[in-house]
Amino acid sequence: MKKILVALLMVSSLTSWAESIKVEVNGMVCSMCAQGIEKKFKKMDVVKSIKVDLDTKVVHIELLENQTLDDEVVRKNIVDSGYNVAKITRE
Amino acid sequence: MLKFLTILSIILSFQVSAHPVIYKDGWVISSFNMDNMNDQQLMYSFTSRLATGFNSYRFSKDGKDTDLVFAKLNYLAWRYNGEKSQANLYLHSGLGLSDHQSKSQGALMYGAEVDWETRELFVGFKHWQYYAPHQFDMPVSMARVGFSPFTVPFDSLQTWFMVQAMYAPLADETVSLTPMLRFFYKNVLWEMGASVKGGWMLNLMVHY
Numbered sequence: 001m002k003k004i005l006v007a008l009l010m011v012s013s014l015t016s017w018a019e020s021i022k023v024e025v026n027g028m029v030c031s032m033c034a035q036g037i038e039k040k041f042k043k044m045d046v047v048k049s050i051k052v053d054l055d056t057k058v059v060h061i062e063l064l065e066n067q068t069l070d071d072e073v074v075r076k077n078i079v080d081s082g083y084n085v086a087k088i089t090r091e
Numbered sequence: 092m093l094k095f096l097t098i099l100s101i102i103l104s105f106q107v108s109a110h111p112v113i114y115k116d117g118w119v120i121s122s123f124n125m126d127n128m129n130d131q132q133l134m135y136s137f138t139s140r141l142a143t144g145f146n147s148y149r150f151s152k153d154g155k156d157t158d159l160v161f162a163k164l165n166y167l168a169w170r171y172n173g174e175k176s177q178a179n180l181y182l183h184s185g186l187g188l189s190d191h192q193s194k195s196q197g198a199l200m201y202g203a204e205v206d207w208e209t210r211e212l213f214v215g216f217k218h219w220q221y222y223a224p225h226q227f228d229m230p231v232s233m234a235r236v237g238f239s240p241f242t243v244p245f246d247s248l249q250t251w252f253m254v255q256a257m258y259a260p261l262a263d264e265t266v267s268l269t270p271m272l273r274f275f276y277k278n279v280l281w282e283m284g285a286s287v288k289g290g291w292m293l294n295l296m297v298h299y
Contacts, residue, residue: 025174
């Protein structure tokens, strides 16, 4: 029984993954105005961390393990914050 | 307690001009104060294009005050989101009350505001009209230009040098030119300056 549990744990650790989303955002020139982006994503249960980079105009979103976030949801959060999405890529 | 309330009321009587609409479900409390004009605002953005709330103004001229209180609706009519810049056109409207020369009555306001900014440059212009039947129909116009000498990361203190030109016939200093410093850190913005005639200015704005 113990061996089965250990094996199950090993399999589950091998199959777990955490997705990172990179969102290129247009119009993000003011850090105070872009606080809305951070606020919206931080509220989401699936989001582990978010980093806004004004130099590259990129929002990096790291999700919790085994969680997903649709492009449409990402796009809506950015638009609700007052900006436009140029590109979404995932790693 | 009275001292605390006085300080609080002074802080809340400051008003900042800017950010008439912010992100969806965002609140803005802002205040702006000059020697002979102050303005306070509490707005809630239903969407990233539409905000509603309250705005009060006080203009002082020749030792007499004109007070105005409005329920306001602000609308982001147009926005350009570029790779390195953003431009906006906002429309303002308000319905409320005025108290001018000891007479109270209904009043309205309307206006427009445009701005363009990058991480290093800012240019903005706004014009409001305040109207109280048989009392006054007064404009207030304001232009601002500014630059940031350096860019810093998202979570760092931002510093701007700005100059504001304002035309406000309801105030003692009808035409004012005010160099100022603007700072913001995360969701708090503050500005301080003094007009070329010596009138001081202190502004505060918080998003939440």
